[in-house]
Amino acid sequence: MPVETNNKGSFKAPRPRQFGGGLLILFTILLLLNFIVPSLGPRPPQVPYSDFISQVQTGKVTKAIVGNDRIQYAVKSETDGTEQVFLTTPVAIDLDLPKILRENKVEFAAPAPNGNGWIGTILSWVVPPLIFLGIWAWLMNRSQGGGAAALTVGKSKARIYSEGTTGVKFTDVAGVDEAKAELQEVVDFLKNAGKYTRLGAKIPKGVLLVGAPGTGKTLIAKAVAGEASVPFFSISGSEFIELFVGVGAARVRDLFEQAKKQAPCIVFIDELDALGKSRGGANGFVGGNDEREQTLNQLLTEMDGFDGNTGVIIIAATNRPEVLDPALRRPGRFDRQVVVDRPDKIGREAILNVHARTVKLSEDVDLGTIATRTPGFAGADLANLVNEAALLAARQNRDAVVMADFNEAIERVVAGLEKRSRVLNEVEKKTVAYHEVGHAIVGALMPGAGKVQKISVVPRGVGALGYTIQMPEEDRFLMIEDEIRGRIATLLGGRSAEELIFGKVSTGASDDIQKATDLAERTVTLYGMSDQLGPVAFEKSQQQFLEGYSNPRRQVSPRVAEEIDLEVKGIVDNAHHIALAILDRNRDLLEDTARMLLQTEILEGEKLHAQLNQAQAPDELNEWLRSGKLPEEQKLMQTVLV
Ligand code: ADP
Numbered sequence: 001m002p003v004e005t006n007n008k009g010s011f012k013a014p015r016p017r018q019f020g021g022g023l024l025i026l027f028t029i030l031l032l033l034n035f036i037v038p039s040l041g042p043r044p045p046q047v048p049y050s051d052f053i054s055q056v057q058t059g060k061v062t063k064a065i066v067g068n069d070r071i072q073y074a075v076k077s078e079t080d081g082t083e084q085v086f087l088t089t090p091v092a093i094d095l096d097l098p099k100i101l102r103e104n105k106v107e108f109a110a111p112a113p114n115g116n117g118w119i120g121t122i123l124s125w126v127v128p129p130l131i132f133l134g135i136w137a138w139l140m141n142r143s144q145g146g147g148a149a150a151l152t153v154g155k156s157k158a159r160i161y162s163e164g165t166t167g168v169k170f171t172d173v174a175g176v177d178e179a180k181a182e183l184q185e186v187v188d189f190l191k192n193a194g195k196y197t198r199l200g201a202k203i204p205k206g207v208l209l210v211g212a213p214g215t216g217k218t219l220i221a222k223a224v225a226g227e228a229s230v231p232f233f234s235i236s237g238s239e240f241i242e243l244f245v246g247v248g249a250a251r252v253r254d255l256f257e258q259a260k261k262q263a264p265c266i267v268f269i270d271e272l273d274a275l276g277k278s279r280g281g282a283n284g285f286v287g288g289n290d291e292r293e294q295t296l297n298q299l300l301t302e303m304d305g306f307d308g309n310t311g312v313i314i315i316a317a318t319n320r321p322e323v324l325d326p327a328l329r330r331p332g333r334f335d336r337q338v339v340v341d342r343p344d345k346i347g348r349e350a351i352l353n354v355h356a357r358t359v360k361l362s363e364d365v366d367l368g369t370i371a372t373r374t375p376g377f378a379g380a381d382l383a384n385l386v387n388e389a390a391l392l393a394a395r396q397n398r399d400a401v402v403m404a405d406f407n408e409a410i411e412r413v414v415a416g417l418e419k420r421s422r423v424l425n426e427v428e429k430k431t432v433a434y435h436e437v438g439h440a441i442v443g444a445l446m447p448g449a450g451k452v453q454k455i456s457v458v459p460r461g462v463g464a465l466g467y468t469i470q471m472p473e474e475d476r477f478l479m480i481e482d483e484i485r486g487r488i489a490t491l492l493g494g495r496s497a498e499e500l501i502f503g504k505v506s507t508g509a510s511d512d513i514q515k516a517t518d519l520a521e522r523t524v525t526l527y528g529m530s531d532q533l534g535p536v537a538f539e540k541s542q543q544q545f546l547e548g549y550s551n552p553r554r555q556v557s558p559r560v561a562e563e564i565d566l567e568v569k570g571i572v573d574n575a576h577h578i579a580l581a582i583l584d585r586n587r588d589l590l591e592d593t594a595r596m597l598l599q600t601e602i603l604e605g606e607k608l609h610a611q612l613n614q615a616q617a618p619d620e621l622n623e624w625l626r627s628g629k630l631p632e633e634q635k636l637m638q639t640v641l642v
Helices: 019-035 049-057 097-103 117-143 179-191 193-197 219-227 248-260 292-304 345-356 368-371 377-394 403-415 424-445 482-503 509-524 558-586 587-600 605-612 620-628
Strands: 059-067 071-078 083-088 105-109 159-161 206-210 232-236 264-270 312-318 336-339 451-456 467-471 602-604
Touching: 019 219, 049 059, 049 071, 049 083, 049 097, 059 097, 071 403, 071 605, 097 336, 105 482, 179 193, 179 206, 179 219, 179 312, 179 336, 206 219, 219 248, 219 264, 219 312, 232 248, 248 264, 248 312, 292 336, 292 482, 345 368, 345 377, 424 451, 424 482, 424 509, 424 558, 424 587, 451 605, 467 558, 482 558, 482 587, 482 620, 509 558, 509 602, 587 602, 587 605, 602 605
Parallel strands: 059 105, 206 312, 206 336, 232 264, 264 312
Antiparallel strands: 059 071, 071 083, 159 232, 451 467, 451 602
């Protein structure tokens, strides 16, 4: 981790001015002094009012201070002539009292007006609002994560890494060669600015890195700073957005001021989408968030305002480029867009190599094989994988990390932690075994689906009671129609096996059904594969780099919505029938393999392949998958679901 330095004084976030709290304490003290202190000290003894009257009448009382609710009086001692003070409380307004006092020659007076009264009056006006103010300031403080945020306005929170200390070089970034090549140019701009400015060329100001989370966008930005040996400022787009309107804009101003002082340097803005969302359209904030709009405007102004040749280059990262305001991509702003994609097989191997540099590997570890088995993994997943494997090896007290550790680590990432503590009863275990073998047999016969590597009835992860791992043999970038149908059929293979064998179904298939339906819906609404509806997109394709998020539907008429639903149901139903037909054909194999699985709990390697190689595809399978339909008479009567 780069060392965070605070040597540039102005980057230290100033302490919040908690004036509310301070004043409150001061006034509380004053209040105490005013009201409580005078009443401290020895209190004169209290006597009944009747005793006081009789003392007056016997001529013992010399002086009295008569207040509305208390009377303080002095009695002269007969022996030594000293005066002793007493207190009494009048029973009611005694109108005769002055007369009695006068008759007995007592010196009396009303109490002097309270000299501190005005302080009390002022305090009674000032303190309540102050209490509210104090509570408000405290709440603000809390709502903004305490510390510097409360009433600190506008200072940039960018972290600064002093020259060269990002320590990251291009050799630390692997598998994203195109992005590296593009950014190599930026390094050259920073190192040899003169070469370009001499001819009157303008150095680009902004580079936008676009890619899925964990693909190494931050890492590559750090590498640019490291390669060029320039300071690296980093701030996240969401940190600009504060509760108060105008704070974000002030932060942007401050950030650019600091950056210009440190030029040449790299300013890295992560999650640019948090502040640069389009000001119109579906994801925009029409008439809404003033703070975001002001911050964005300030960013645009700053980017236009500084001379590109000062040597400040802004690198921003986002995984939602589609929501960015088009103004951000105008020439002179983030006009260069670099895609940092998920790595392919060769890229994954290179990334594994980078992270395995610091790990002791045994001879049998083949990073190429691991790369093959991890399609779809981003750089961060692979870094995590190597670490998991190393942790597993350490737990086993091994001298080096072996291939088995990597295999277990992959399974952990794909399926979650093993949970042997979750004990299934016999019926459940049997259901799970048939369910998994159902997936495996259907999966083994499907085109482009990859090899079934392992079946297990050991519970794993959050909800899986068993699992089947199917690994593609190569990276695939497209899925053909029949492969999608095959995939849906495979997903429904588990449930179909339950139906076929037990005549009743369990709740275990819910996740499969969810995935199958999602995929079927996408074939209709996104890939335009429905004959009925044709190549029309019913979804807005937006989340290019965020998998697993559903896209919003386009506006469709109720009739079309109904047709979509029917098509989706048709696809799922047909795939279900295909799975049932395959399993019916291979019923003996299904029973045999499930029995083996129940005995050993895990089936993999040669033993598994020998079993699955016996699976026989129905003659018409390819035809079914191509058309997505099964003739009515070939549809297997479902044994349940009446
Ligand atoms: P992003 O900013 O795209 O979300 P990061 O740059 O924060 O991703 O990546 C997180 C970590 O994953 C990095 O610190 C690094 O260890 C690892 N990593 C990601 N991509 C790569 C890559 N291409 N090469 C090497 N390591 C990578």
